Amino acid sequence: MKFRRSERLIDMTHYLLQHPCQIVPLTLFADRYGAAKSSVSEDVAIIKETFEQRGFGTLKTIAGAAGGVQYFPSVSDEETEQFTHSLMNRLSEPDRLLPGGYLYMTDIVGDPKIVKVVGKLFAAKFVNEKVDVVMTVATKGIPLAYATASELNVPVVIVRRDSKVTEGSTVSINYVSGSMKRIQTMVLSKRSLQEGSNVLIIDDFMKAGGTINGMKSLLEEFNANVAGIGVLVEAEHPEERLVDHYYSVVKLSEVNIKEKQIKVTKGTL
Amino acid sequence: MKFRRSERLIDMTHYLLQHPCQIVPLTLFADRYGAAKSSVSEDVAIIKETFEQRGFGTLKTIAGAAGGVQYFPSVSDEETEQFTHSLMNRLSEPDRLLPGGYLYMTDIVGDPKIVKVVGKLFAAKFVNEKVDVVMTVATKGIPLAYATASELNVPVVIVRRDSKVTEGSTVSINYVSGSMKRIQTMVLSKRSLQEGSNVLIIDDFMKAGGTINGMKSLLEEFNANVAGIGVLVEAEHPEERLVDHYYSVVKLSEVNIKEKQIKVTKGTL
Numbered sequence: 062m063k064f065r066r067s068e069r070l071i072d073m074t075h076y077l078l079q080h081p082c083q084i085v086p087l088t089l090f091a092d093r094y095g096a097a098k099s100s101v102s103e104d105v106a107i108i109k110e111t112f113e114q115r116g117f118g119t120l121k122t123i124a125g126a127a128g129g130v131q132y133f134p135s136v137s138d139e140e141t142e143q144f145t146h147s148l149m150n151r152l153s154e155p156d157r158l159l160p161g162g163y164l165y166m167t168d169i170v171g172d173p174k175i176v177k178v179v180g181k182l183f184a185a186k187f188v189n190e191k192v193d194v195v196m197t198v199a200t201k202g203i204p205l206a207y208a209t210a211s212e213l214n215v216p217v218v219i220v221r222r223d224s225k226v227t228e229g230s231t232v233s234i235n236y237v238s239g240s241m242k243r244i245q246t247m248v249l250s251k252r253s254l255q256e257g258s259n260v261l262i263i264d265d266f267m268k269a270g271g272t273i274n275g276m277k278s279l280l281e282e283f284n285a286n287v288a289g290i291g292v293l294v295e296a297e298h299p300e301e302r303l304v305d306h307y308y309s310v311v312k313l314s315e316v317n318i319k320e321k322q323i324k325v326t327k328g329t330l
Numbered sequence: 331m332k333f334r335r336s337e338r339l340i341d342m343t344h345y346l347l348q349h350p351c352q353i354v355p356l357t358l359f360a361d362r363y364g365a366a367k368s369s370v371s372e373d374v375a376i377i378k379e380t381f382e383q384r385g386f387g388t389l390k391t392i393a394g395a396a397g398g399v400q401y402f403p404s405v406s407d408e409e410t411e412q413f414t415h416s417l418m419n420r421l422s423e424p425d426r427l428l429p430g431g432y433l434y435m436t437d438i439v440g441d442p443k444i445v446k447v448v449g450k451l452f453a454a455k456f457v458n459e460k461v462d463v464v465m466t467v468a469t470k471g472i473p474l475a476y477a478t479a480s481e482l483n484v485p486v487v488i489v490r491r492d493s494k495v496t497e498g499s500t501v502s503i504n505y506v507s508g509s510m511k512r513i514q515t516m517v518l519s520k521r522s523l524q525e526g527s528n529v530l531i532i533d534d535f536m537k538a539g540g541t542i543n544g545m546k547s548l549l550e551e552f553n554a555n556v557a558g559i560g561v562l563v564e565a566e567h568p569e570e571r572l573v574d575h576y577y578s579v580v581k582l583s584e585v586n587i588k589e590k591q592i593k594v595t596k597g598t599l
Contacts, residue, residue, distance in 0.1 A: 067339055071380040074343040079446070111340040163496045167522050171487055173480035177348070200488055201496075203472040211442035218440055219469055227432045227470075227535075253436050266496075 064094040069104050077108070077120070077132040082188060082214040086129040105130050116140065118185075134212045135185040136178060144178050145327055149311055152294065155321040162316050164323065166294065170201050170265050179310060180208025182330060183263060183291040186308055187213065192288045193258040194218055196280075198247065198272060205293060206263040213261070218253045220276060222246060228253075232282050236275030247275050249283070259288040267292040270304035277304075295328060333363040338373050346377065346389070346401040351457060351483040355398040374399050385409065387454075403481045404454040405447060413447050414596055418580055421563065424590040431585050433592065435563065439470050439534050448579060449477025451599060452532060452560040455577055456482065461557045462527040463487055465549075467516065467541060474562060475532040482530070489545060493517045501551050505544030516544050518552075528557040536561040539573035546573075564597060 064072070073090060090101045102122075109120035109130075116137025123129045136144070148169070157165045169175055183205075192213055197206035198220040210217035224231045228250035238245050254260070262276050277287055290307035297314050309328030316323055333341070342359060359370045371391075378389035378399075385406025392398045405413070417438070426434045438444055452474075461482055466475035467489040479486035493500045497519035507514050523529070531545050546556055559576035566583050578597030585592055 067335070067376050068380045068383075070336055070339050071343050071377055072384055074340050075347065075381075075384070075386055078344065078347055107336050108340055111337045112344075114337075115341055115344070117344055159496065159498050161495060165496065165498050165519075165521070167487075167497060167519050168485065171479075171485045171522070173476065173483065173486070176476065177480060200468045200472070200490060203469070203488075204476040204486065207442065207445065207473040207476055210440075211446065214442065216437065216440045217442070217473065218436075219472075221469060226430060227428065227434065228436060229428050229434050250434075250436050252434070253440070 064096065066100075066104065069094050069096065069101070070107060073104055073108055077130070080214070081118075081132055081134050081184070081212050084123060084129045084131045086127070089129075133185075133188040134181050135188075136181050140178070141182065141330075144175075144182075145311065145330075148175065149325040149327070152311060152313070152325045153323045155323065157323060158316070158318060158321055162318050164266075164294075164313065164316070166265060167201065170204055170293070173204075176204045176208045179205055179293055180210075180212050182310060183209040183261070183308065184212030186291065186330070187261055187289050190261075190288050191259045192261045194254060195261045195263055196220065196254075196276060197263050198222075198276060201266070202264040205265060209261065209263050209291070218249065220279060221248045224248045232279065234275065234279050234282060236271060236278055238269075238271040238275075241271075245275070247279055249279055254283045254285060256284045258283070258285040260285050261288045262290045263292070265293045266296070267294070267304070267307070267309070268296045269298050269300060270302050270307075273307070274303045291330075292328075333365065335369075335373065338363050338365065338370070339376060342373055342377055346399070349483070350387075350401055350403050350453070350481050353392060353398045353400045355396070358398075402454075402457040403450050404457075405450050409447070410451065410599075413444075413451075414580065414599075417444065418594040418596070421580060421582070421594045422592045424592065426592065427585070427587060427590055431587050433563075433582065433585070435534060436470065439473055439562070442473075445473045445477045448474055448562055449479075449481050451579060452478040452530070452577065453481035455560065455599070456530055456558050459530075459557050460528045461530045463523060464530045464532055465489065465523075465545060466532050467491075467545060470535070471533040474534060478530065478532050478560070487518065487522045489548060490517045491515060497522075501548065503544065503548050503551060505540060505547055507538075507540040507544075510540075514544070516548055518548055523552050523554060525553045527552070527554040529554050530557045531559045532561070534562045535565070536563070536573065536576070536578070537565045538567050538569060539571050539576075542576070543572040560599075561597075 118134040121131045195210035195217045230251040231248045233248045295309035308330045311328045312326045314326045387403040390400045464479035464486045499520040500517045502517045564578035577599045580597045581595045583595045
């Protein structure tokens with residue numbers, strides 16, 4: 062069965078988007094289409110040009126006998142700008158304010174349109190770093206962590222608040238939640254993380270950074286390294302923040318409970 | 331700026347894959363490429379043919395002035411077969427056995443390669459039903475639920491075991507876990523689910539079906555309807571199952587703790 066160029070381009074685009082960050086040997090495509098490697102190389106060049114022009118990501122071509130192509134996702138500056146602004150608008154809606162000055166964000170982290178873009182934004186920041194695993198703590202950060210892991214083509218591991226029989230042996234630590242100064246517990250299944258792993262920490266919200274700091278302590282127990290930290294929303298925090306280096310998509314810069322006003326600005330991403 | 335056909339095909343393929351189940355007006359593409367609607371229609375026909383031949387999904391074209399195209403994801407029979415077999419093999423690994431006959435599955439539900447396919451398999455079963463929301467209960471089902479929701483282009487809502495201040499007002503129910511006969515609690519944020527919603531329930535594991543049944547009771551409190559149920563793994567259960575209609579990807583048909591043997595067969599999908 063022979064494939065026309067148009068079919069090859071559609072199939073390859075689909076394949077590359079489904080396999081981010083993986084080296085795909087050109088021979089795989091050549092076999093798939095019964096095409097010469099030179100034709101496949103030309104196809105790749107066309108896709109590369111279009112992807113990079115449109116800001117979908119970059120295509121890295123690897124020359125030689127073991128040659129192949131690797132797709133690294135990204136989000137165009139224009140889309141990032143539009144996305145950040147619409148997120149800022151949605152988060153500023155006054156009815157998000159909950160008693161105690163908390164913000165209702167469950168709909169945001171449950172919206173695949175938002176989560177997909179956030180996953181790509183974080184992934185794009187770390188495609189050139191060594192990330193073996195994405196980690197988050199239950200519950201609201203999970204979709205974001207999964208979306209990021211999916212774009213980086215690495216597993217996601219989930220830290221829990223309590224141990225469960227289906228997790229096997231676990232490692233547990235206590236930590237001080239930054240803003241509430243309360244002692245809390247975090248648990249991670251022993252076999253879910255290999256020693257020496259490079260771990261990208263993703264969460265939905267960071268105030269003083271106590272929870273993120275807890276995850277960092279947990280990583281120490283596994284002799285694992287922090288490859289990076291990404292949070293969707295960071296809150297302004299008057300006291301010293303416990304975490305230094307991180308990316309945030311947006312920043313909650315002012316919450317006025319009395320006036321029901323929420324001010325959201327751009328984050329550090 | 332004019333676009334060549336090859337560029338249009340790559341861009342449209344990307345766009346459609348990023349926007350599953352959404353009606354995309356042909357005028358959007360025509361404007362995007364500065365192309366005639368007739369050229370765009372031809373492009374769509376080529377993509378439709380390739381997608382359907384390769385088993386990526388179907389493209390529905392809507393004629394008329396408000397005409398457009400809608401991509402419904404699916405997984406080819408060949409890929410489904412390969413995927414199910416490799417999942418059966420991975421789940422049969424003897425070292426997954428935990429005390430009490432439980433199975434360690436955390437790595438499976440944390441692997442984006444697996445989760446992505448499962449999401450598509452479930453979505454493909456329900457693209458023609460009315461699904462407004464995908465629901466799961468924390469924690470391990472969340473990546474699967476998110477992946478399914480993402481392919482169906484609907485939000486995901488997460489039921490929790492305890493209420494949290496960041497969820498606002500909640501509705502809570504008690505239910506009897508089927509296999510352990512223990513009374514447990516489930517909580518859902520009030521504003522996360524609209525009355526009358528059609529809800530697809532997704533979970534990682536089902537034994538007697540108590541947890542799924544709990545979610546069904548919770549839906550009654552919201553006057554919401556069950557649009558369907560999908561579980562990754564169902565366990566053989568000697569007693570009466572509490573849930574009748576569901577899809578499962580695989581079935582745990584035998585767990586022999588003494589011999590360390592796990593037998594996994596195909597599910598009902």
